[in-house]
Amino acid sequence: MGSSTSEGQNNDRAEDRRRELRETISSVAMRLALERGLHSVTVDEIARAANVSRRTFFNYFPSKAAACIPDDFPQDREAVRLFLTDQSVPTLTALARLLWLQVAMARRETPEFALFHDMWRREPEIRPEVYAVLTRTEDDLAMLVARREGREPGSVEAATVAAASIAALRVAVEQWRSDESPALLEDRIRESFAAITQAGSLPPTEA
Known part of the structure; x- marks a missing residue:
């Protein structure tokens, strides 16, 4: 019982961390797009501003439009x-x-x-x-x-x-x-x- 409870809590924490990172990337993407226009912003710029790699960005979003x-x-x-x-x-x-x-x-x-x-x-x-x-x-x-x-x-x-x-x-x-x-x-x-x-x-x- 204790093991399954602990496993569930760990899964919830991991899901919360993934959600927080997703929200960070999305927030950065929207702010940059609103400041400069979506066409003027690149995925690399969004990734750098969110402090993640380009690969991590695409793990969460298929495109910069989707990140918005x-x-x-x-x-x-x-x-x-x-x-x-x-x-x-x-x-x-x-x-x-x-x-x-x-x-x-x-x-x-x-x-x-x-x-x-x-x-x-x-x-x-x-x-x-x-x-x-x-x-x-x-x-x-x-x-x-x-x-x-x-x-x-x-x-x-x-x-x-x-x-x-x-x-x-x-x-x-x-x-x-x-x-x-x-x-x-x-x-x-x-x-x-x-x-x-x-x-x-x-x-x-x-x-």
């Missing part, structure tokens, strides 16, 4: 646990809450998140990377939905719910990117999921 994305899903272990165990709300509602909590935690605990809105608006080169993150997130969400509902991984039901959630998230991200108001990404996520819920409650129209 705050993080991948999942991140908040407690939010994931809540999603998997709380059966008091429908799965789609639980997904909206999960994504809201993920973003809220990123805003609270990830220094570079505050820079992402400006980066998202100013650098069209990162748009494919943002959608690549959403695609990976969809796969993760489908697996979580399957676990929550006791379904087989890759089931049609889990894949459909995950796809609908990512569609809502994509709309929220795009609205936030072009937003001139002080609305937070969390606000846009809530609005997008509310729109799905409202549409689902409308009576069918006659042909």
Whole structure:
């Protein structure tokens, strides 16, 4: 028992160190890109400023554009646990809450998140990377939905719910990117999921 507990703690610490280094590289990449423009910044410059090797940079990110994305899903272990165990709300509602909590935690605990809105608006080169993150997130969400509902991984039901959630998230991200108001990404996520819920409650129209 003690050995497995110690091993788990070591794994958690190692994961925390990897996350901290990833966040450092991402923060440096965004700051340099915002100062000089992404096209004017090289991977070698980002690596030097983050005090890592070029090889280490590519261990964490496939490109400098990818380094300008705050993080991948999942991140908040407690939010994931809540999603998997709380059966008091429908799965789609639980997904909206999960994504809201993920973003809220990123805003609270990830220094570079505050820079992402400006980066998202100013650098069209990162748009494919943002959608690549959403695609990976969809796969993760489908697996979580399957676990929550006791379904087989890759089931049609889990894949459909995950796809609908990512569609809502994509709309929220795009609205936030072009937003001139002080609305937070969390606000846009809530609005997008509310729109799905409202549409689902409308009576069918006659042909």
